[in-house]
Amino acid sequence: xxxxxxxxxxxxxxxxxxxxxxxxxxxxxxxxxxxxxxxxxxxxxxxxxxxxxxxxxxxxxxxxxxxxxxxxxxxxxxxxxxxxxxxxxxxxxxxxxxxxxxxxxxxxxxxxxxxxxxxxxxxxxxxxxxxxxxxxxxxxxxxxxxxxxxxxxxxxxxxxxxxxxxxxxxxxxxx
Amino acid sequence: xxxxxxxxxxxxxxxxxxxxxxxxxxxxxxxxxxxxxxxxxxxxxxxxxxxxxxxxxxxxxxxxxxxxxxxxxxxxxxxxxxxxxxxxxxxxxxxxxxxxxxxxxx
Amino acid sequence: xxxxxxxxxxxxxxxxxxxxxxxxxxxxxxxxxxxxxxxxxxxxxxxxxxxxxxxxxxxxxxxxxxxxxxxxxxxxxxxxxxxxxxxxxxxxxxxxxxxxxxxxxxxxxxxxxxxxxxxxxxxxxxxxxxxxxxxxxxxxxxxxxxxxxxxxxxxxxxxxxxxxxxxxxxxxxxxxxxx
Numbered sequence: 001x002x003x004x005x006x007x008x009x010x011x012x013x014x015x016x017x018x019x020x021x022x023x024x025x026x027x028x029x030x031x032x033x034x035x036x037x038x039x040x041x042x043x044x045x046x047x048x049x050x051x052x053x054x055x056x057x058x059x060x061x062x063x064x065x066x067x068x069x070x071x072x073x074x075x076x077x078x079x080x081x082x083x084x085x086x087x088x089x090x091x092x093x094x095x096x097x098x099x100x101x102x103x104x105x106x107x108x109x110x111x112x113x114x115x116x117x118x119x120x121x122x123x124x125x126x127x128x129x130x131x132x133x134x135x136x137x138x139x140x141x142x143x144x145x146x147x148x149x150x151x152x153x154x155x156x157x158x159x160x161x162x163x164x165x166x167x168x169x170x171x172x173x174x175x
Numbered sequence: 176x177x178x179x180x181x182x183x184x185x186x187x188x189x190x191x192x193x194x195x196x197x198x199x200x201x202x203x204x205x206x207x208x209x210x211x212x213x214x215x216x217x218x219x220x221x222x223x224x225x226x227x228x229x230x231x232x233x234x235x236x237x238x239x240x241x242x243x244x245x246x247x248x249x250x251x252x253x254x255x256x257x258x259x260x261x262x263x264x265x266x267x268x269x270x271x272x273x274x275x276x277x278x279x280x281x
Numbered sequence: 282x283x284x285x286x287x288x289x290x291x292x293x294x295x296x297x298x299x300x301x302x303x304x305x306x307x308x309x310x311x312x313x314x315x316x317x318x319x320x321x322x323x324x325x326x327x328x329x330x331x332x333x334x335x336x337x338x339x340x341x342x343x344x345x346x347x348x349x350x351x352x353x354x355x356x357x358x359x360x361x362x363x364x365x366x367x368x369x370x371x372x373x374x375x376x377x378x379x380x381x382x383x384x385x386x387x388x389x390x391x392x393x394x395x396x397x398x399x400x401x402x403x404x405x406x407x408x409x410x411x412x413x414x415x416x417x418x419x420x421x422x423x424x425x426x427x428x429x430x431x432x433x434x435x436x437x438x439x440x441x442x443x444x445x446x447x448x449x450x451x452x453x454x455x456x457x458x459x460x
Contacts (some may be wrong), residue, residue: 040260042260054186064257067261076263096184118274153268156265
């Protein structure tokens with residue numbers, strides 16, 4: 001049976017530059033057990049470089065270019081496993097959470113026995129979001145994303161469906 | 176969805192960036208070893224001083240051309256990584272938003 | 282199902298290239314560049330890296346032209362070398378990281394627009410284990426049967442079939458279909 005536990009609500013905030021925190025998102029123990037690892041490490045220089053090559057003619061890429069221009073970093077680690085039970089979801093969430101300072105606030109917690117579990121925290125300066133951490137856990141895949149810098153969460157979600165990213169379809173809500 | 180047809184479409188051949196063959200030939204001419212069992216045709220040797228200047232300019236063009244190609248590749252790779260990172264992040268955030276909306280509508 | 286066999290390169294291009302004719306070798310590159318580039322691109326989903334690999338493959342071809350026996354052999358050789366090079370590169374570096382030197386001002390380059398499903402599929406294919414990725418690429422880009430693929434990847438045909446089956450299962454799961 002599907003079970004969701006939701007806490008709080010997403011906040012739509014337009015952010016302005018402020019000091020931001022990056023966290024450690026490498027898990028060597030997961031890497032050893034994973035069949036595939038996706039590692040994206042983009043500091044400010046690399047983001048500027050990549051942004052120069054984004055197409056101005058493509059609406060989605062233009063949107064991405066606008067979003068990354070003020071960021072200080074984007075870090076992604078995604079571990080894919082060949083079978084269930086290869087990692088301790090709650091333990092990993094705790095490890096991520098333990099790095100978050102007092103300025104970090106939980107935005108969303110999605111828990112499901114059958115589908116994806118997602119935790120999202122935002123680094124806040126007043127009403128401004130200056131960083132984001134996303135932890136997503138599926139039976140065969142564990143993903144952590146750390147965005148450092150001002151970010152508009154609604155605009156980030158709206159990217160899905162543009163530039164070749166499919167919108168979340170009903171199929172994801174099937175049980 | 177017919178996965179077979181989708182895969183054939185997604186995996187159709189694409190051309191490399193324009194000038195690919197010429198870039199390979201630049202590397203061939205700049206000193207790749209000749210094919211085994213074959214001998215490269217050699218042009219008549221011009222006067223020595225002209226040859227040295229020509230070799231230097233060719234070498235410089237190859238080096239600069241190679242560096243420009245290298246930078247272009249690095250930039251394209253960075254672009255792919257930016258898109259991948261934003262794609263993953265937007266997917267997760269959108270999924271969470273969708274769950275919030277679904278719960279709110281029940 | 283039949284394998285894609287391109288028309289023979291302009292008659293005599295191969296022997297002319299083997300005799301040292303650079304123009305003839307350039308013709309061979311132009312005839313096969315899309316195939317080689319696409320194999321690498323579909324493996325890594327990265328155009329920059331695909332060009333690098335494709336260039337290296339043709340340089341390797343140039344150095345080994347003397348051992349190519351026919352146009353059909355040339356096609357087989359290119360597919361095999363490209364595939365094996367991609368697999369080797371994957372195994373040498375499991376972590377797909379970007380590490381860039383300062384490159385200063387750069388021009389934007391032309392790119393294609395891809396249907397969103399195509400992009401999504403290519404992203405999922407890139408996440409497959411190396412042999413599965415190779416098998417899927419050879420099967421769907423080059424329209425090869427497992428009996429052809431097994432010679433390229435040097436594995437028994439039943440192993441190739443098994444890899445293909447697992448790869449398709451994995452893709453279906455990621456796409457959210459019921460298997």
